[in-house]
Amino acid sequence: MRDIRPKRRVAALGSAGVLVTATLIAGAVAAPSASASASAGARHGQDREARGAAIAAERAAKAGIDWQDCPGDWGLEKPIQCGWVTVPLDYAKPYGKQIKLAVDRIGNTGTAQERQGALVYNPGGPGGSGLRFPRRVVTKSAVWANAAKAYDFVGFDPRGVGHSAPISCMDPQEFVKAPKADPVPDTEADKLAQRKLAREYAEGCYERSGEMLPHMTTPNTVRDLDVIRAALGEKKLNYLGVSYGTYIGAVYGTMFPGHLRRMIVDSVVNPSRDKIWYQANLDQDVAFEGRWKDWEDWVAANDATFHLGTTRDAVQDKWLQLRATAKKNPIGGVVGPAELISFFQSAPYYDSTWIPIATVFSKYVAGDTQALVDAAAPDLTDTAGNISSENGNAVYTAVECTDAKWPTSWKKWDRDNTELNKNYPFMTWANAWMNLPCATWPVKQQTPVEVKTHKGLPQVLIVQSTRDAATPYEGAVELHNRFKGSRLITEKDAGSHGVTGLVNPCINQRVDDYLLNGKLDAADVTCTPHATPKP
Known part of the structure; x- marks a missing residue:
């Protein structure tokens, strides 16, 4: 979705080419329970990763970014500049294998006095590239003109995406030519065929990208984002996230609350652990x-x-x-x-x-x-490995499957989707097949971060339309409740996914006021919808 998945062939798997240390009572002799040992182990792992993230950020702050003209085949014209930020593949091993993340920027259009730092953007996915964000300045987007005076616009390819150590799960040529079966199954044989394709796809991810898979998680992307902040020379991050980018923002606000200056999240993934994914x-x-x-x-x-x-x-x-x-x-x-x-x-x-x-x-x-x-028709030329829809699909699958535990029982998948399809047939089965590799995922699935307010979190601006299909409205309400002091702008009776880029003065003026002056309304705001298309 610049949804929570990239724009892709639906169900690429055949049907469409288609995230306190325990204290023992004094004198106790009993060994801790297995679950206590496991949770202590998990905490130890998180501590190592937190230390690794701090080491990587300190290293990046010293190195900075060597900005150059962008490679000719990236489609990013001057004066946009490109560069690289180095991060650990595994933050628990900050001196181990490193990967390079592609970043780009365009300087603020106002004066040096007007500049307020960098505004870093993620468009969603998982699997979406943010590198085109600086082009909003090149193309003179009216909606973003005021923010561009104050901020450098910075985009990046998240780990696994595009130019940033791209991953793959199948040959891109095969991906675009995948069979054209109807996603809605007629028979048990149809379901069996899709289950086979899903299992093969999961195996293909491991075969082609096994070293990366365990580390393709939202928390690692969040750690990468903090390293990018440091490499940019920014003490605090200004961030704009849309769709899945809002979940990156929610987890960043939880893990690095004191590193945030301003954050806008637009079209919000429900951050409840019960919902992911x-x-x-x-x-x-x-x-x-x-x-x-x-x-x-x-x-x-x-x-x-x-x-x-x-x-x-x-x-x-x-x-x-x-x-x-x-x-x-x-x-x-x-x-x-x-x-x-x-x-x-x-x-x-x-x-x-x-x-x-x-x-x-x-x-x-x-x-x-x-x-x-x-x-x-399928785009049979969409096979340029690191920027193909196959790469986007691979990252989508890898992040969602590794971020959280998924049901492994086919009976549950079958029962839930059969029931849902009765009243909501448009996307149900296509979505099920898209996600089914997670049922047989070959690497350990993580426990999602508990998104909540910690000391130092600034006020966050949340923007959401009530009829959003990809990220239903309840997700914005959930994040609003979890982030104390946040403000929610609701675009009532509208449903476009991604609101901040549309012309709606009620929203545009408030986004500018927040980014430029740090000002938010005293209470939540409801805006009338942007103009409906007229043929």
């Missing part, structure tokens, strides 16, 4: 269905333009007909039900896609098959 994905399925219906209502209201039906049910009927046709014979030989979901899922994500998606759908119904093939 199995339940979060089930919650997504419910929210996607709701936002899908919003889009269908909008299409119906604009029937004079799109001719797809004057009611939601009529539009849904045409969608089901399209799926059935593609299931029987892939459209143009390349667009099956999985490709359809991969294309149409952008509508619940971003209302900026409502018009182009409805236009393609309308053309298809009117007899123009090619428009749909051009829009939805």
